[in-house]
Amino acid sequence: MLGNTQGRKLDRYVPDYVVFDLETTGVSYMTDRVVEISAIKVRGKKIVDEFSTLVNPEMKIPLRASKVNHIYDDMVKDAPVFEKALADFDVFIEDMALVGHNIHTFDMKFIQRDAKMYWGKIFANDYIDTLVLARQCLPQLSNYKLTDLAAHYRIAVDGAHRALADCGMNQKVFERLGEALKSPAVKKNVKTCPRCGQMLVRRKGKFGEFWGCSGYPGCRYTENV
């Protein structure tokens, strides 16, 4: 759903969502480009549809990227360019919340950059980053890569680093995190900002501990512990 302002970053579970993932030519959202985009649509916790396409990035894919995602130049030469793939993705996601791993600092930057370039608009869908939820729900872990979370929850990791496989893995992880968010142990340490939907975190101030919005300084909500 395109609009003029980015949707809210929600730090909570929702039962209707689209989990998505990109494979790219590298890690820079300034210079790199998308080579695959995949998504899985979930309503009421049930998978109802999926979307996946390779993308012709109109540049050579660096070998170090191909070694990670196993996507090579000859595989994408007849694939649609990203303007077409992203338009199809926009139709697929409707107005649903987007879910993904590390999307706040990675995948969202790519799709917003390119939507703006193609159409002068950006995606207005709310979005949920499973990396943020995992850090809150599983403070005992030392690594938070998607494969680490899958291993923790004993979810199969076959085909990791291809976009649709990662979506499938992350869909299962998100459902488990949704369960974890209901547990009393996690609830004690996790609160959601009533103003913006991001997490509240415990902070120490001049007058003792308080709950402050993790969206600070964009959101300045606080409450007493």
Ligand SMILES: [Zn+2]
């Ligand atoms: Zn807030």
